[in-house]
Amino acid sequence: MDDSSWDGSLATGDPVVDEQHREIHRILEYAETADDRPEEMMAVLERLMDHVHTHFATEEDLMEATSYTGPAADDHKADHHRLTDEARGAVLGLRSGEITSMRPLVEMLQDWLASHVQDHDRVFIEHMRAVRAGSE
Ligand SMILES: [Fe+2]
Numbered sequence: 267m268d269d270s271s272w273d274g275s276l277a278t279g280d281p282v283v284d285e286q287h288r289e290i291h292r293i294l295e296y297a298e299t300a301d302d303r304p305e306e307m308m309a310v311l312e313r314l315m316d317h318v319h320t321h322f323a324t325e326e327d328l329m330e331a332t333s334y335t336g337p338a339a340d341d342h343k344a345d346h347h348r349l350t351d352e353a354r355g356a357v358l359g360l361r362s363g364e365i366t367s368m369r370p371l372v373e374m375l376q377d378w379l380a381s382h383v384q385d386h387d388r389v390f391i392e393h394m395r396a397v398r399a400g401s402e
């Protein structure tokens with residue numbers, strides 16, 4: 267899987283977070299190629315859910331470690347929850363045969379990733395950088 271189409275504008279400047287975002291992006295690219303193979307679609311979606319879960323936990327641990335609280339933090343976490351719920355719904359849809367193509371799901375997730383990084387992750391990363399700079 268290559269990530270040649272990875273959009274550098276999504277970079278937050280934190281190496282761990284950036285690598286995790288890149289991996290989400292790579293899985294989404296691969297997911298688009300899994301159409302028409304239900305077992306493969308299921309496998310890739312499960313892999314995506316696992317990775318997204320790990321990524322959200324990483325960010326939320328960092329929030330806690332850097333005392334990132336207040337409305338911005340709450341909105342950020344709420345957006346993680348919203349996405350988790352939607353992805354869970356997609357897994358159920360695939361299982362029941364209600365969803366037969368990965369494409370709309372992949373598009374939804376790509377849009378989500380781009381706007382989430384812009385609206386939430388960047389603000390948090392700025393905070394984290396300021397905290398780290400202050401403690402040096
Ligand atoms: Fe986030």
Ligand SMILES: [Fe+2]
Binds near residue numbers: 321383387
């Ligand atoms: Fe993120």
